[in-house]
Amino acid sequence: MVGPTTLFTFASSAALVLGCTSIAGVDGDYSVGDTSTGTSTSTSTSTSGGGGGSGGAGGSTTSGEGGSGGSEPPCVGDDFECLDDGTAQQCVNGSWETLGACPLGCDENLGICQVPSNVEPDALGAGTDSVAVTPGGPGLTFNTDTGEITMGMTVVRPAGVGLDPNSGIAFASTPQGSGEPALGVFSMTDLTVPDGAVLSGVGKGALVLLVDGTAQIDGLVTVAAADANPGPGGFPGGAPGTVGGGPCPGQPGDGAAVGHYCTSGSGGAGYGGLGGPGGACTCASPDNYAAGLGGPICGVAELIPLLGGSGGSGGSIAAGGPSNPGPGGSGGGALQITAAGAILVSATGRIDAGGEGGKLTTSAGGSGGGAGGALLLEAPAVTISVGAVLAANGGGGGGGDCT
Numbered sequence: 298m299v300g301p302t303t304l305f306t307f308a309s310s311a312a313l314v315l316g317c318t319s320i321a322g323v324d325g326d327y328s329v330g331d332t333s334t335g336t337s338t339s340t341s342t343s344t345s346g347g348g349g350g351s352g353g354a355g356g357s358t359t360s361g362e363g364g365s366g367g368s369e370p371p372c373v374g375d376d377f378e379c380l381d382d383g384t385a386q387q388c389v390n391g392s393w394e395t396l397g398a399c400p401l402g403c404d405e406n407l408g409i410c411q412v413p414s415n416v417e418p419d420a421l422g423a424g425t426d427s428v429a430v431t432p433g434g435p436g437l438t439f440n441t442d443t444g445e446i447t448m449g450m451t452v453v454r455p456a457g458v459g460l461d462p463n464s465g466i467a468f469a470s471t472p473q474g475s476g477e478p479a480l481g482v483f484s485m486t487d488l489t490v491p492d493g494a495v496l497s498g499v500g501k502g503a504l505v506l507l508v509d510g511t512a513q514i515d516g517l518v519t520v521a522a523a524d525a526n527p528g529p530g531g532f533p534g535g536a537p538g539t540v541g542g543g544p545c546p547g548q549p550g551d552g553a554a555v556g557h558y559c560t561s562g563s564g565g566a567g568y569g570g571l572g573g574p575g576g577a578c579t580c581a582s583p584d585n586y587a588a589g590l591g592g593p594i595c596g597v598a599e600l601i602p603l604l605g606g607s608g609g610s611g612g613s614i615a616a617g618g619p620s621n622p623g624p625g626g627s628g629g630g631a632l633q634i635t636a637a638g639a640i641l642v643s644a645t646g647r648i649d650a651g652g653e654g655g656k657l658t659t660s661a662g663g664s665g666g667g668a669g670g671a672l673l674l675e676a677p678a679v680t681i682s683v684g685a686v687l688a689a690n691g692g693g694g695g696g697g698d699c700t
Contacts, residue, residue: 373388378405379399401637414633415601421508422637424483426465426466430494431491438498439504441479442500444456468484477602481503482507483507487513488511494515498632504631508637514643517646518647519648519650520630520670521629522630528629529631532628534656535624537664541609543608545566545567545594546607547625548610550589551613552615561575561586562576562588563613564588564609564610565655568592571592571594573591575663576694586662592607605631606669607667608626608668609627609664624664626653626667627652628653629650629669629671631672631673632673645684647685647688652669654667655693672687674687
């Protein structure tokens with residue numbers, strides 16, 4: 298199958314700048330006021346925080362979709378054909394080879410059979426009912442580890458894999474590679490998040506919402522880190538003096554409990570961009586210590602596999618003294634929304650995968666912020682309206698203390 302590609306449109310003049318985007322094979326940038334339609338292979342956004350410990354780097358946001366295709370005999374070369382049953386076939390060595398279902402559409406001119414990223418194509422149609430979040434209420438919380446969906450204290454979908462006959466929502470926990478979070482995959486017919494409503498994800502696994510029709514986002518969808526917990530699919534911040542979890546955490550600062558009891562700030566985690574370094578300790582000679590380094594850029598723009606942000610490093614410890622460093626900020630979560638019809642994010646819609654800031658430190662260097670997570674939106678058409686916000690920002694660094 299061909300890698301993730303999709304047609305997507307910024308309605309009117311998009312107020313959100315989504316960083317560097319490849320359109321029809323040419324690198325470029327969406328800027329405020331642009332309206333662009335084309336094929337997107339990578340879209341990312343990143344920010345770095347600061348103050349004491351360093352802020353985490355921003356995560357990635359990608360709009361995409363993917364696949365490849367086929368035709369019927371006799372065939373020559375690399376002939377490709379979309380079939381009436383929603384599948385495709387391609388000529389291989391003079392014979393037709395079936396490529397399977399194309400649940401996100403088939404384009405005979407481009408030779409593309411469009412399939413979801415990270416999951417099996419048939420998972421897209423596994424749900425039998427829609428999800429509509431009630432505005433002004435407690436919102437819906439999707440547990441990516443168990444499959445449970447709750448609205449406050451009310452269980453909307455009980456824990457368990459497979460199709461729940463009462464809610465009509467199917468759930469599967471799909472493993473990724475070693476050391477990577479599993480995918481908590483929820484399948485439904487349509488998804489509606491009205492203005493004033495909140496849909497949130499919790500758990501260790503990344504959140505995947507498969508919609509067989511249309512996903513309409515007018516309210517808030519969040520997989521952001523909060524309360525020292527990473528977002529679903531994200532990684533925890535480091536304990537004092539240790540690196541955070543995940544593939545690209547920042548590094549601790551350094552220091553000693555002599556003279557001014559000075560320690561340098563720890564680094565923030567990286568992801569879509571480099572994590573910011575911590576603040577260097579320059580109290581007075583010889584109490585000078587280099588800053589903890591920020592985490593590297595890691596992952597791929599296609600978001601395969603689907604990972605959240607890494608954790609920031611814990612605050613540095615002044616060896617031999619009464620330092621009290623704080624933990625690093627946790628990484629933002631990972632969210633994939635795949636729709637067979639369309640994804641519509643209106644002017645009031647917000648999707649948040651932010652990382653958490655580092656924690657306050659006393660008599661020690663500040664801790665690093667967690668990296669922002671990942672957002673993957675894919676459908677035959679993805680429309681992001683003026684005023685909509687898609688954010689995967691890194692958390693700010695925690696404040697340090699030099700006595």
